[in-house]
Amino acid sequence: xxxxxxxxxxxxxxxxxxxxxxxxxxxxxxxxxxxxxxxxxxxxxxxxxxxxxxxxxxxxxxxxxxxxxxxxxxxxxxxxxxxxxxxxxxxxxxxxxxxxxxxxxxxxxxxxxxxxxxxxxxxxxxxxxxxxxxxxxxxxxxxxxxxxxxxxxxxxxxxxxxxxxxxxxxxxxxxxxxxxxxxxxxxxxxxxxxxxxxxxxxxxxxxxxxxxxxxxxxxxxxxxxxxxxxxxxxxxxxxxxxxxxxxxxxxxxxxxxxxxxxxxxxxxxxxxx
Numbered sequence: 001x002x003x004x005x006x007x008x009x010x011x012x013x014x015x016x017x018x019x020x021x022x023x024x025x026x027x028x029x030x031x032x033x034x035x036x037x038x039x040x041x042x043x044x045x046x047x048x049x050x051x052x053x054x055x056x057x058x059x060x061x062x063x064x065x066x067x068x069x070x071x072x073x074x075x076x077x078x079x080x081x082x083x084x085x086x087x088x089x090x091x092x093x094x095x096x097x098x099x100x101x102x103x104x105x106x107x108x109x110x111x112x113x114x115x116x117x118x119x120x121x122x123x124x125x126x127x128x129x130x131x132x133x134x135x136x137x138x139x140x141x142x143x144x145x146x147x148x149x150x151x152x153x154x155x156x157x158x159x160x161x162x163x164x165x166x167x168x169x170x171x172x173x174x175x176x177x178x179x180x181x182x183x184x185x186x187x188x189x190x191x192x193x194x195x196x197x198x199x200x201x202x203x204x205x206x207x208x209x210x211x212x213x214x215x216x217x218x219x220x221x222x223x224x225x226x227x228x229x230x231x232x233x234x235x236x237x238x239x240x241x242x243x244x245x246x247x248x249x250x251x252x253x254x255x256x257x258x259x260x261x262x263x264x265x266x267x268x269x270x271x272x273x
Contacts, residue, residue, distance in 0.1 A: 015081040018074075019249050033074060040067035068104040075101060083251045146236035153232050161196065161225060168192040168218050175211045196222045 017026045043063045046052050053060060075097045082088040089098075147154075169189030176182040181204040182191065191204045195218045206212050249255070252270030265272055 011081050014077065015083075015251065018078055018081055019251075033070075036067055036070055040064070040071075043067070064104060068101055071097070071101045084253070087253055142237055143233075146233050150232045150236045154229055157228055157232070164221070165189055165192040165196060168196075168214065171214060172206065172211060175214065176206050176208060180207045180211070181205070192218060195219060196225055198222045198226070 016023055017029050020026045040063075043060055046056075047060050047064075078088060078094075078097065079085050088094045166189055169192040170185055172191065173182045173185050173188040176188075178184075182188045187204070191200075194200045195215060198219070206215050250265040250268065250270055250272060253265060253268040255265065255267045262272060264270065
């Protein structure tokens with residue numbers, strides 16, 4: 001039986017710095033990385049201004065590659081120190097980290113691929129862990145659980161609304177007809193959905209008295225549509241127990257949102273220490 005290879009002290013130290021932010025070194029590393037992310041997004045945005053590349057094209061090019069090299073080193077280092085490398089590579093942030101560096105290299109072969117680097121802004125989500133804003137992490141955890149618990153109710157609600165939109169759109173097609181802009185049933189259903197959601201662009205409007213009456217009922221129904229899913233999710237959130245949640249990352253599954261006194265990960269059962 002092959003014995004398990006334990007990570008070295010150097011790997012554990014680098015893991016704490018790169019993945020955690022409890023230590024001073026970890027927080028400094030994370031803050032510097034965030035600054036680079038913000039700066040790189042600003043550089044990409046400035047490149048889209050037609051006059052700036054003409055004047056500062058060389059500097060923008062150098063900065064673009066500077067940040068790309070930093071993020072490449074960061075990505076390789078995360079793979080190296082991660083206990084479960086496969087888990088990190090295919091995790092949400094693992095994919096984001098990869099996508100944040102790929103566009104620059106693709107730019108060597110495809111013109112305009114650098115504009116995809118704005119995906120780096122998604123990495124700013126790490127700010128919730130870096131600055132130990134566990135309150136926001138906890139609220140996000142509760143919201144996620146509330147949405148998951150109420151998914152069946154919301155599904156039934158959406159099916160009901162879709163059915164009402166189909167019926168209302170069909171009736172409006174029969175009432176108004178093509179001469180008033182309701183050229184077919186799908187177009188009429190589009191009108192019904194946009195009216196129900198109170199978005200209504202005004203590109204199609206009923207002109208007959210009966211059509212305007214039906215539209216009035218749909219508009220009133222729209223206010224109830226907004227309130228129902230909000231009430232469903234709110235009720236589920238109230239039912240969630242308020243627990244103190246930390247920002248500690250599990251070294252095995254790379255998930256966070258554990259209880260303050262947790263010793264083992266509630267997702268994979270791995271030891272958090």
